[in-house]
Amino acid sequence: MKRGLGAALMALLMVMAAPAVQAQSAGSAPKVLRYAFPVAETGFDPAQISDLYSRVITAHIFDAPLSYDPLARPYKLKPSTAVAMPEISDDYKTFVFRIKPGIYFADDPAFKGKKRELVAEDYVYSVKRVYDPKVKSPGHPSLEDEGIIGLQALRDEALKSGKPFDYDREVEGLKALDRYTFRVKLRESRPRHLYSVWVGRDVAAGAMAREVVEFYGDRIMEHPVGTGPFRLADWRRSSKMVLERNPNYRDDVYDAQPNADDVEGQALLQRFKGKRLPMIDRVEVSVIEQAQPRWLSFLNGEQSFIERLPNEFADQALPGGKLAPHLVKRGVHAHRVPGSDVTLLVFNMESPVVGGYTPAQVALRRAIALGNDVDREIQLARRGQAIRAQSMMTPFTTGYSADRRTEMSEYNPARARALLDLYGWVDRNGDGWRERPDGSPLVIEMLTQSDGSSRQLDELFKKDMDALGLRLSLKVAQWPENLKAARSGQFTTWRVGSSAASPDGQGSLERDYGPSTGKGNLARFQLKAFDAVYERMKMLPDGPDRLALFDEATKIVVAYMPYRIGVHRILTDLTDASLVGYRRPVFWLDWWQYVDIDTTKLKKP
Known part of the structure; x- marks a missing residue:
């Protein structure tokens, strides 16, 4: 009886609080990250793309079981959609992943008005897509190198018979054991299997819903639907991509483990620890292939970030290896690291x-x-x-x-x-x-x-x-x-x-x-x-x-x-005064959820 009363009271409080939260959101300026790619994207189906810039987009839309710690250097794996790190046995030949319940895909017409929960079978299906000959995935050779038992035989059968790839056929090497658990079995020992397949930017790591792929068919490159922090809101091919906060994104907060002697990392952790992710509302990515307009766009305040400062402007921005005084005065920061x-x-x-x-x-x-x-x-x-x-x-x-x-x-x-x-x-x-x-x-x-x-x-x-x-x-x-x-x-x-x-x-x-x-x-x-x-x-x-x-x-x-x-x-990224929390990723591509926009420091038009 008390439990029922408590639940009812909690529900009432949530209803009462909702208008206040909405009013606060409506009354504040949206936090928008704006920057430009120097190269056009190709599309947003993780199984079909291989270029870096398309993968930057998909890395923020689709969720992998594991991710990299945003502050640890050089790198450290941590659970993402997984409850914990996978159980590894049989000399690195068997891996068991358990997925967190209550993670949902972004809303989409393919779901016919229903909330769609992420389940273990979604990862099984997404990996199988890489083996489907019809998909022509550029990631197939590297994934097959990992030797997941049974998947190549399924592909060979489809190639030989000319029949559609059999997604419903269960294989020993990749199997959903229950709603939230799946197991991977390899032919041979693979000590680095986690890095090769189950981390954010990898071709097979991002979970896709089968009904979305079947709903959009040949147009799936245009309709990415994932469980990640952002959703594609608008796309003008080779021109502009707009992503917005995914309203269905799970309860995720800023947490990291920088090295004890990492002054910058420790400062970022102290500033953001416990904050709800993502911290920004919207990301607008333009395609500006020419270096000069991309540089001028940043100088004019149209972009809050310029990734990989064009070499032509290195002498202007970093004379003698130091940030130019006029940029320092504007609150610009330089992030200079050797590129991997x-x-x-x-x-x-x-x-x-x-x-x-x-x-x-x-x-x-x-x-x-x-x-x-x-x-x-x-x-x-x-x-x-x-x-x-x-x-x-x-x-x-x-x-x-x-x-x-x-x-x-x-x-x-x-x-x-x-x-x-x-x-x-x-x-x-x-x-x-x-x-x-x-x-x-x-x-x-x-x-x-x-x-x-x-x-x-x-x-x-x-x-x-x-x-x-x-x-x-x-x-x-x-x-x-x-x-x-x-x-x-x-x-x-x-x-x-x-x-x-x-x-x-x-x-x-x-x-x-x-x-x-x-x-x-x-x-x-x-x-x-x-x-x-x-x-x-x-x-x-x-x-x-x-x-x-x-x-x-x-x-x-x-x-x-x-x-x-x-x-x-050697990579030099520049951030303006409004963009806070940026730290260049090393092997990963997702970082938008870890930064914030200080709207009081946006350059006035």
Whole structure:
């Protein structure tokens, strides 16, 4: 009786309090984060996308069982939709996840007016989608590397029979044990399985509701519906994305575990601990590909944040490495960290121009690398905001070594010309351009974009190639179009950046792994010796033996040169006085829920 009275009283108090809360919300200015992407998005289906900027959006819409602590450095996993960290047994071959009850998807017509709770089966379904041949997921090769028992057989059956993928077929390796519990069983030991599959930005981690996918069909890229802190409110393709606070988002508060000696992290924790997430109401992301208007937009107060300060303006914003006085006066803060990324010139190994494994074709790629002055690129185009890369692995990941030195660090145009001469890449008709060893014309076509940064890099690279007598032709298109061409193998070369998705450097080496051809392996590199090293690496625990395999893999990549490895960028983000709580993520993409907007400090128009 007392319990019933207490419940009734609580309900009455909630009803009485509701108008006051609504009035307070209505009377205060909405907190809006505004910034711009330098590259257009491709869509918002986690199973179909592979580009960074689309993933930034989906990382805030879809929920993974686990997430990274926002303040711990370099990284620490914590539960997200999971009740606790998963139970791990059988030598890292069995993982049991328990999902928190009472988590709901954002409202959507697909649910026909009903609240839709997140259940274990949603994660089972979302992972299965990556294996559905119809989805053509670029994440399939890397997910299959994890060896979830039974999923590949289900995919093979669909491919062989031509029938639709059987989502209702239960498999031993991925099974919902009850409404809130699912189990993962792997063929082989995978000590890093959690980082590879079940953390926020991963292709399979974000739970999708089956009825939403079936409701929207081929339009699912336009209709992301998740349980995360934000929901897509408006989208103008390649122009603007607007996200709003998800009204159904669970009761989540700011909590973190920064290192004891982390002064900045401890200050942020003290300021925000216990605050309800997300702290902002709305996020407006524009697409501004040209650096100058993006920079001016920030200076004019139209954006509260500029991610990755364009290199062209580094001298203006950070003269002598310090924030310019006029920006300090405005309350602007600079966040400067080494990026866990690498730039790559991708050679299509199936291209008759630059591909192939014969000594002559290898010599061409190695000559291009030797003749490319990366130090000049760092000084002129990147304004000193980068360091030379020596391998595929990125800073802060396993396998990266700041002391490693490879031929990727060598600039030697004389040696490059001698190599070309030795293997028959010579100028036979005296027009100043080298021909192929068989005497046919040689033109190297490179995909590129129209933004100012790309133009600067293109100009420097073309000068390097001109000096070698190699004719370079530039093909300009938008970034998503170039990605599509690269994934389908319809290209010769393309310059691209790659950022680490997890603390393990093996993810970077997937770009050379044969089964990932056309997906992560844009170079379409196929070499059994490399694949064997890669596969051994997957099963070993972290330690000296596994680190030795990183060295072995690097030697193979440098020898065959499917990529010309460029630089690790130094990243500088700027926040205006209104944006508080920002700290650049390392391996994760979701951060909007951890920042606040001080509306009293917004720049007046």
